[in-house]
Amino acid sequence: MPLFTIDTVIHVLVVVMLPPLLLGVITKTKALVAGRVGAPFFQPYYDLFKLLRKGTVYSTTTGWVFRASPVVGIATAFLASFLVPLGHHAAPLSFAGDLILFAYLFGLARFFTVCAALDTGSAFEGMGAAREATFSSLAEPALFLGLLVLVKRSASLSLGTMLGSGLSAEWLGAGASLVLVLVSLFIVLLAENCRIPFDDPNTHLELTMIHEVMVLDHSGPAFGMILYGAAMKLFVLGAIIVRLALPFDTANPWIDWGVFVGGMIALSVVIGMVESAMARLRLNQVPSLLVAACLLSGFSIILLAR
């Protein structure tokens, strides 16, 4: 068990420090594409610190579930990060079937986010909660099909091994199926993190939102924790995609960390470009896109089995 090594310390530091930067990069990319200067890269950090200093308004309707949900969001994302190898560094925790724990930890967070939204008794938040529950139950099979391809390909049941050092050789052998999985997982990433084309985090109309409307009633430090937890979730899911897309292993650990962080920033730029180029889908078209993601991975499995 490679726990408590220098890599683990860096792992924790990167997971704790880096997530808000991704949001900053996405916003900056969108601003630049639109021809604006945009907020500074570190704006999400300033926002978080500002929120932490503020007071909180709790609705009289709400109870302990509403207060618990930001905590669950951060705790699960943080624990899930321990299962993912960042760059070419072994995951601190790795065991057969850890990918199932990975997916179900986010399920736990979703359960409490949805319940917290319904706890407020607001129709708007109920609407967002219903959409979140619907779309993520379709994103789940897509995620598992994608992971199945990696399981079949690497003959291993843990994220640490299937994203480990054998990956670069696999690209040469089974590039086509890995590309399909990559696209499928990218769609899942956008859906799970409520990015365009599934949801527009910057929209101004509550009726069209998914995630933002679910957390409408949160304020102050609790809202800060929700934003931070969401960023961490984006980071952790993104780390899998970056590792899959950049399976390079140099012997030098510092270069590996550099490649990984660079990859994460590049991923944010790609998300920013997607958000600049596309509009949000109509809500009734979202299921089709998620089913398409499932089918891509399905094709990928067939490619492997041929």
Next chain:
Amino acid sequence: MNEALILVGIVLVGTSGLPGAFLSRQSAVGERVAAVLMVVGSTCGIAGAGAVALAARLTDFSLPWAVPGGELAVRIDGIAAMFLLQIFLIAPLGSIYGLRYWKQSEHPDNGRKLRLFFGVLTAALALLVIAHNSLLFLLGWETMALAAFVLITTEDTDEEVHAAGFVYIVATRVGTLCLFAMFALLHVAAGSWTFAAPSAMAPSLANTIFVLAVVGFGLKAGMMPMHVWLPGAHANAPSHVSALMSGVLIKSGIYGLVRVCSFFEHPPLWWGVTLLVLGIVSGVLGVAFAIGQHDMKRLLAYHSVENIGIITIGIAIAVIGRSLEQPELVVLGITGALLHVWNHGLFKALLFLSAGAVLHATGTREIDQLGGLAKKMPWTALAFVIGAVAICGLPPLNGFVSELLVYLALFRSMLLASPGAWIAGAFGAPALALIGGLALACFAKVFSTVFLGSARSDRVDHAHEAGALMIAPMAILAACCAFIGLVPSAIAPILDHAARIWAPETSHGVPLGSLAPLSLLSVTGFALVTLLALGGVLIARLTGPSRVRRSVTWDCGYAAPSSHMQYTASSFADSLVRLFSWALRPEQRSPSLASPFPRTASFSSHVPDTFLDRAILPTLRGIGRGFVWFRWAQRGNVHVYLLYILATLLLTLLVRR
């Protein structure tokens, strides 16, 4: 010693309601005696079964019996012990709960009947699980089925209860008919009524036995599309009976299937594939139907169908593993299935008991009439949310452990070269993920609508927290859910033992601990609990009383939100119901706008059981019309029916000579 303990337990439990039956309607002595006998008997049973399960050896016991071919042969092995432990845990908890939930003074008409048959049902379940002889098994099976009928129709003055009871009795008769045929064929193959692996038999005979077992046991377990009796029966029975039925009774079908499958060392691949398809259909459609329900107990009943699906997927992978001679698949599949049998018993009983507490407090099962109950019934709400997280298979509770085992089995089957195996994995794992996602949506819906937000009707205003006698059983069940979730390695020996009994030839030297990361699950489970606790402290610090203001919910500037503006369970479920409308066939009545000044209008939506209403009832009605001429035989006199039985017996004897 152990078998004596268990048999004493069965006798005590079975007669627990008897003293009360002779006491007056008003007397509260009977219910207390029943509960005490139930607890004492179950303690004996748990001691005996626990010793067998932990010592990993089996116990035989047999007495001659006057029934031709029958023998009072009892065998308590690892599989039987697991089922016994479950029966003897949930039944007494239900009995204690019943002291408050179904007080004799509040139900003088049917309280005595209910307790008498509650005990009989429990004893019959225990008997059929330890039976080592087909006839003894069928005796237990029929007693169980008929006792359950009496319990379902406890409130026999209600029309809906009547209908549910009738559907149940028809379904259980059909199932028993299949089982009679199946055991007769097994007798032909093995030459005796004793449970044993038949040495060699023609493939067609084995296939017939398998199909009959799937139909006969599947009807009891509630596999889709044989689940039609289940929603009505679970919804209309008293809640602690629903808990026993959903948690334990339907598992007798799983027990039978597991037992019969264990007889066949080299099953053909299509057996496993058939079970897998049944499991996936039950799982996905079970939860889809659940999402459409607005009756709390009907919803939970459909979730039983879903969980039976997950269990069947586990058995399917074990059977596939047996046909491909892959011991890892066998061990992971069967232990996943058996552990899920336990887990589902625990969290479903917990959910039914907390749903019963809500029903007791508010008098309604309609989800959309409730709301905000967490403030009035905090302990019930906590119990329900623990059950909900567990049933969704979320960490760190027990549902996650058993689903993980089934997932591992499916993933491992992906790695095999045989196309049958990896296609099973490729369909099974995403299906299980879909089931998990949909279950999460469904339980978020029911928990939030019932316990969170604000009250949707005045029924909630008079609600009160359930009494200690109702809370205590829920607390015990919740603690069991947490224990299995956090320390799964503690029960690994029991599971290993059961797996060895199920497939002696394949499971040598493949302990579960080497296949599944059970101890690491404890690490991550406790890590999650610690992180949650730390986060809780942090947020409590950051939102101290001096920094918090209370106000109304932000409704985009609208200052007077009312409870009727909340999202209802039906609106929450609407988009998912639409996605599955090809199977659910929802009935909706929406108002049409006729004039510029609309009048009072109403909207209603309802998801009936498509299989029952559109397939099975029409078919049965058609058959009924075809057999009108046969009614002359139905005389409605007991002595005529006795004559029929005598004539049939004589005829059978003549044919046999």
